[in-house]
Amino acid sequence: QVQLVESGGGLVQPGGSLRLSCIASGTLFRVYAMGWYRQAPGKQRELVANIAPGGTTNYADSVKGRFTISRDNARSTVSLQLNSLKPEDTAVYYCNADGWYNGTNHYIPGEHWGQGTQVTVSS
Numbered sequence: 062q063v064q065l066v067e068s069g070g071g072l073v074q075p076g077g078s079l080r081l082s083c084i085a086s087g088t089l090f091r092v093y094a095m096g097w098y099r100q101a102p103g104k105q106r107e108l109v110a111n112i113a114p115g116g117t118t119n120y121a122d123s124v125k126g127r128f129t130i131s132r133d134n135a136r137s138t139v140s141l142q143l144n145s146l147k148p149e150d151t152a153v154y155y156c157n158a159d160g161w162y163n164g165t166n167h168y169i170p171g172e173h174w175g176q177g178t179q180v181t182v183s184s
Contacts, residue, residue: 063093065157066083067082067156067177068081068178070154073181074183077146078145081097081180082138083097091114094168095139095157096111096112097157098154099152099155099180101152108168119168124150128143130142148182153180155174158171158174
């Protein structure tokens with residue numbers, strides 16, 4: 062069973078930055094595809110970014126050019142750098158592990174989720 066622990070959320074003004082981190086337990090991190098999702102109040106959870114074991118990344122259109130996903134296999138950590146934050150980025154952000162890619166290269170989440178970390182963008 063993989064355990065995921067997120068950190069790094071908080072309150073930030075519009076235009077500001079945050080860095081989220083997710084640490085995974087176990088020894089198989091390097092073979093996992095990883096994803097970051099978010100869920101705003103009253104909305105469905107949505108995929109923000111994902112990264113394949115080899116490092117290939119994909120982003121939602123709404124965050125392209127502003128967010129960057131990265132991984133450190135030696136530390137079993139996946140990070141999400143959030144820049145130029147907007148109020149509409151406000152959500153709980155969740156880390157997901159062991160996802161897979163379908164025929165259209167869309168990331169399908171695995172069964173392992175973190176507890177979430179709150180990001181609030183407000184002046």
